[in-house]
Amino acid sequence: MKYAKIISSGLYAPSKIMTNQEFERLVHFTIDPYFTEQIGINHRRLSNEEETPTYMAAEAAKRALARINMKPEEIDLIIVGTDTPEAISPPDAARVQYLIGAHKAEPLAFNVNASCANGALLLDIASRYIALGDYKNVLVIGVYAMTKFLSWKYSWEALFSDGAGALILTASDEPGYLGSVARCDGSWWYNWGIYMGAGTMNLQGFERGLHKLDLRAAYPATVNEEGWPLLLNRLMEKCNFSKDEIGMIFFTQVRKKTIQKVMETMGLAEEKAHMIMHKYGYTGSACVYMAYDDAFDEGKLNDLEGKVIIFLTSGVGYQQVAVAFRV
Known part of the structure; x- marks a missing residue:
């Protein structure tokens, strides 16, 4: 394998x-x-x-x-x-x-x-x-x-x-990839998105602004504040590693205070969650890879041999995915 x-x-x-x-x-x-x-x-x-x-x-x-x-x-x-x-x-x-x-x-x-x-x-x-x-x-x-x-x-x-x-x-x-966990709740599908599609590709759809990003109902902070620790605990159990082995977590860069809260909840040092929103804003699908690249350039990944790095991402719909790698 x-x-x-x-x-x-x-x-x-x-x-x-x-x-x-x-x-x-x-x-x-x-x-x-x-x-x-x-x-x-x-x-x-x-x-x-x-x-x-x-x-x-x-x-x-x-x-x-x-x-x-x-x-x-x-x-x-x-x-x-x-x-x-x-x-x-x-x-x-x-x-x-x-x-x-x-x-x-x-x-x-x-x-x-x-x-x-x-x-x-x-x-x-x-x-x-x-x-x-x-x-x-x-x-x-x-x-x-x-x-x-x-x-x-x-x-x-x-x-x-x-x-x-x-x-x-x-x-x-040798690992490398350890495993992943995920969760999804489609009852939130209508909250936030770009809703132009095959059923609305007409003049009425454009007049309604469906080709633009639409925030219809905000997600509560608990979606990530509670969901991210849940996935982290599931990931540790599934992949058989401890909190002490975590070297870095790259979260979706959507809110600084949420990341800080999750790290506090998990009993992890804030510096293990590299953040880049002050440099690049929120870049959605790109943000965790950009954060990894930025951390690499800052030398933060140099001394993590044997440690576990985690990518934990959230998206509207909603879905959350966490994946772990042994460095």
């Missing part, structure tokens, strides 16, 4: 920045000090017309490849996770395959959409493919272009930012 091991990372963030003050002037709502202090976001990154989802995904992938001097044709499988795709069809992953120069080797490429829970889910899928022996090197990419779907008239839209993160996994004889 082969285990999946993370061997490289890369991120891409647009250079255009909108500060909280600029956002307030645009939408005529006051969001600070709440957004800076509670959410942890003081600015957001906005992609331009050229920085499409496939472009950002490909740039993050290229940086992950360059970090370890891997050639694109060495990639056997590409999985892109996003709920802001460049097109409904064909999948972004096929375009990314071409943009990074991997098309000559013809690796399989497909999209996954578990909203912002994509990060952990893609790692779980990739690890299972590797365990089966079908693929050696798998590229997973999370990309987010949610600012393209905003109305720019609500205070809650200050949360969103654009960007992409990529990880490369390879087959190893």
